[in-house]
Amino acid sequence: MKNLKIAIQKSGRLNEKSVQLLKNCGLNFENYKSSLITTVSNFPLEILFLRDDDIPEYVQDGIADLGIVGENVIAETEAEVRYLQRLGFGRCSLKIAVPSRSDIRELSDLNGKAIATSYPTILQKFLTENKITADIRMISGSVEISPALELSHAIFDIVSTGGTLRSNGLVPFADVMTSEAILISKNGIDSNPVVRELMQRIQSVLRAAETKYVVLNVERDNLDEIISLLPGVKSPTIVPLAEENWVAVHTVISEQDFWEKINKLKAAGAQGIVVMPVEKIIM
Ligand code: ATP
Ligand code: MG
Incomplete structure (x- = not known):
């Protein structure tokens, strides 16, 4: 089967984040500034580097199967493409x-x-x-x-x-x-297994980007209150500490929620709070 092609901006405001997103998805490729096209060594995909103005029409016409481009450029060219995923950069x-x-x-x-x-x-x-x-x-x-x-x-x-x-x-x-930057495709390609695989990887990277892994220590007596403060977490991991009656709570939480809850967590007895980046979240 022929490799799919994704078009991204050659240089400019969307180039670096587009390249980074694809690399975070585990794709290995050389980002040759001078070449128009590069092959991903560990995924059936080729990357085309283009002026952003050309991306919507290249995708509409099937010269590229996928593209990453600003919504404004799609609207300006009025190209008929499918919106697969909002990417949260280039706002x-x-x-x-x-x-x-x-x-x-x-x-x-x-x-x-x-x-x-x-x-x-x-x-x-x-x-x-x-x-x-x-x-x-x-x-x-x-x-x-x-x-x-x-x-x-x-x-x-x-x-x-x-x-x-x-x-x-x-x-x-x-x-x-x-x-903002959008992942687009030509019509009718979203059921392609390679596209689905790439979409899954992109979504897991995007989810991880807005999420933090938090570890905090708390006395058992205060555990219920701490758990009630952690939104959307059904069941955090509780690990006993060497010190009797103390436990460590491990959980994954959106960064936004974390900043909103931090003072309440401290008031409820949380200590030694450690926040770590999350690389990927597979659902
Ligand atoms: P190209 O050489 O590819 O045609 P360009 O000069 O048209 O590039 P850039 O300035 O690199 O475009 O911007 C690319 C996209 O980045 C814009 O179309 C827009 O969607 C987004 N963008 C985000 N913030 C800004 C900003 N402050 N100024 C310009 N574009 C921005
Ligand atoms: Mg342009």
């Missing part, structure tokens, strides 16, 4: 922003105005939904300087911290979409 939002001294106050003020963007399709859809007619100016990079150059009255672009907007005298005006 950002796409916003309309205006100069801080602009007289644009509400959405309808955008009527008749020029908006610069690298995402004309997403923007047009948003404007149409809001019954606004504006002049979309397609610019492929450095969109945020266009109001200062009087090329546009507003911009529509990716925002993560807002720092770039601020340093160009712009303020966010309307939220249009949020995005």
Whole structure:
């Protein structure tokens, strides 16, 4: 059987995390920056390194079977692909922003105005939904300087911290979409056993990333209260300690839950709390 192909970004904001995710799934490959394609030595998969803009269409057309790409790029290309898994990295939002001294106050003020963007399709859809007619100016990079150059009255672009907007005298005006990296496939391939195997590995890595292995010591008298504080754990492992009446509680807990419970655990008598990373969780 022919190897499957997965397309990931060649360089840029999603490259490193995409490579790391595949390596965490136990896939061995050389990440040759100069080559377009590399073969995984211990799994029937080839990796294509591409510009992110090309990934949705390559997957739609079956040149690649799978891809990792930002939701914004999928939406912009309108490629017909299947969403297999949200990956939790590459988070950002796409916003309309205006100069801080602009007289644009509400959405309808955008009527008749020029908006610069690298995402004309997403923007047009948003404007149409809001019954606004504006002049979309397609610019492929450095969109945020266009109001200062009087090329546009507003911009529509990716925002993560807002720092770039601020340093160009712009303020966010309307939220249009949020995005994160997504594992996509061409239609009809999700029942392929290799895809299922890869999906299982990816899910076990993602579950582990948000989970911690916690060990704490407690006196037997306080054990019930400690157990009641550990959410979602049916039955933690209890190990007797050398010191009489003391036990160690071993459990797996989401990092979020842990931070919420830590003070209560201490108040209930937990001592010597050790938190360790979890590599994989197989369900
Ligand atoms: P390519 O050379 O592959 O076309 P690019 O320059 O178009 O790369 P990058 O800037 O590397 O793209 O961003 C890739 C993706 O990372 C974006 O499409 C978006 O989904 C995500 N992303 C997350 N945070 C940000 C951010 N602050 N700025 C830009 N993109 C971000
Ligand atoms: Mg790109």
